[in-house]
Amino acid sequence: MAAQDADIFDDMRHRLITGEFGYGSKLRAEKLRQDYNCSASTVREVLFRLSTVGLVDFQEQRGFRSPFQSVERQHELTHMRILLETEGACLSIRLGGVEWESRLSAAHHKLSHIETRVRSSGDVIPLLGLWSRAEQEFHETLIDACGSGLLKRTHKVIYEQFRQQLVSAETNYGYFPENIREHQAILDAALERNEDLMRVTVNDHLARNLIRPLPQKHHTDALGKSSAI
Amino acid sequence: MAAQDADIFDDMRHRLITGEFGYGSKLRAEKLRQDYNCSASTVREVLFRLSTVGLVDFQEQRGFRSPFQSVERQHELTHMRILLETEGACLSIRLGGVEWESRLSAAHHKLSHIETRVRSSGDVIPLLGLWSRAEQEFHETLIDACGSGLLKRTHKVIYEQFRQQLVSAETNYGYFPENIREHQAILDAALERNEDLMRVTVNDHLARNLIRPLPQKHHTDALGKSSAI
DNA sequence: TACGCGCATAATTTCGAAAATCAAACAAAA
DNA sequence: TTTTGTTTGATTTTCGAAATTATGCGCGTA
Incomplete structure (x- = not known):
């Protein structure tokens, strides 16, 4: 197979975006390898790439998780x-x-x-x-x-x-x-x-x-003093 | 060693930012492994992570490169x-x-x-x-x-x-x-x-x-017609 | 000479297992 | 009962080699 890596990446991204994994649930390479009929290392590599675009949380020595809701x-x-x-x-x-x-x-x-x-x-x-x-x-x-x-x-x-x-x-x-x-x-x-x-x-x-309004602009008067509105 | 991965990541990032590799030069895992006394797979993983933050170019089946200047x-x-x-x-x-x-x-x-x-x-x-x-x-x-x-x-x-x-x-x-x-x-x-x-x-x-000025704002008059200034 | 084809070499990708690390259960002592 | 230490099992990280794919070179042909 040519681009196994890329295919798994795209499929995992889709599953993550559509919320197939619960918030905060662990993503174990050993489990996921079965879905794609490949080795755990390949899954691990994909999870790494997903973590750098923010769709997966990675913590050293603690593995991968679907991000928590916050x-x-x-x-x-x-x-x-x-x-x-x-x-x-x-x-x-x-x-x-x-x-x-x-x-x-x-x-x-x-x-x-x-x-x-x-x-x-x-x-x-x-x-x-x-x-x-x-x-x-x-x-x-x-x-x-x-x-x-x-x-x-x-x-x-x-x-x-x-x-x-x-x-x-x-x-x-x-x-x-x-x-x-x-x-x-x-x-x-x-x-x-x-x-x-x-x-x-x-x-x-x-x-x-938004959970609160974005801060409004400071205005500066002619004397250079500033104040929030 | 605990965080071999993270250490190599930080060091490679530093080398890339300081321009140690020429623009567009190939980054071969086999060569780099010697610098860090580790396996090629570990280097590969680091290069992948660097590619998703834009410091390394990755092309499928063509490996890794330091980005070209553009x-x-x-x-x-x-x-x-x-x-x-x-x-x-x-x-x-x-x-x-x-x-x-x-x-x-x-x-x-x-x-x-x-x-x-x-x-x-x-x-x-x-x-x-x-x-x-x-x-x-x-x-x-x-x-x-x-x-x-x-x-x-x-x-x-x-x-x-x-x-x-x-x-x-x-x-x-x-x-x-x-x-x-x-x-x-x-x-x-x-x-x-x-x-x-x-x-x-x-x-x-x-x-x-910048190689050209950023486009300036369109202004809209009272009739809703617009024009660039 | 220029062009395409196949072969040999080099590079990349994937794999499965070994090594290192962490977490949980249990036992012993305060 | 609570705390601390130890062992065991599970998970994560690293490795080196096998399988796959690309690249460059020589050869034959137009």
Whole structure:
């Protein structure tokens, strides 16, 4: 087999993002090797690679774990998403052409279709795989014309950790009915090419995952004295 | 030995950041094992981990390389540093207390001392190790009070790739005489707690590593029509 | 000479087991 | 009863070799 390593990596990533392993559960190479019919060393190597993109926790001499759920972590991931997505989206507005608008519209149409079906059935579970993929694609397309591969790769890493934290019954697997309106607002801001509006709509979309408001800006008066508002 | 893996990881990271391997040179596990008196598999594992933080290039079936030098990559790393450091520094202004100011002053004092000595001798090479460490510490302290471990870890990863790209004779190992003035300006902005000034000074400090200006903002008039300035 | 084909060599990937380390259960002493 | 020390079993880490895959070279042919 050619790329055994890469295949196992992709499959494990998918299993981790979809919450197949419970939060904090141990990932034993000896157990997982059976799923892939390979040696424990190969699994170990994959787990190492996953740990450096944050989807697996590694502690020396203590092995690998699926990360614990943590509201603090969720908060930090959300903050980072806001930072990266507003930057990426605003750069895409500046640099992207009609082709970008068109791809974003297409991604939104697919997502919107799925979310409408979820709303009428009232249950996201049967469509979870589809919805999850469509959501990721919409947000990735949003920043796709930003001109920086590094920004896009960094965002992807953060997005997947974010998703992993949300995939549980308590949070309805990260699905909220307000998504439909919010995704529409983001698309509108993009097509209007309105950066200020984009920042607001992306913030509104993600803010519910913060456990406290982000600190507000210090203002400095003419004398150089500063004060929080 | 307890943490052989981690020790080799740290040492290899240091060697990579200080440019011991030429840009694009192959990193053969068989060769490196001799440096550490261990097996090739252990080296391979370390190289894998380094590749996921961007300090080593990995291609399937083609092994590991020290990354090539690329102005495009340098541009993207600089852009990301500006984004992360302005956010981290402004959050530190909002959240950090006197204790943070004090640590930043200390870090600046050490850095300033070294840079003054470099200026008078006109040669950074004998102090390269010291200067490099002090520069990193100053920039890390700048964002240290931002309240987000994720932001700090992400910045560290980007900073080290940035440094790796700059460590060559052509760029004078990333050292510029203007640094002295620019680092002072950043410290002043922090002590004034002036966020707008902080954004300007951080930008000025890093902008020379961009190969083109960052795209400027689109402005939207009252009618919703937009235009670049 | 230029081009493609197969072979030999070198490099990478995978493996299973040995060595090192940790955790838990049990026993002995305070 | 609580604390401390020891042994045993399980887990993690390291290893060197086998299997797989890529690379470079010589040879024949156009």
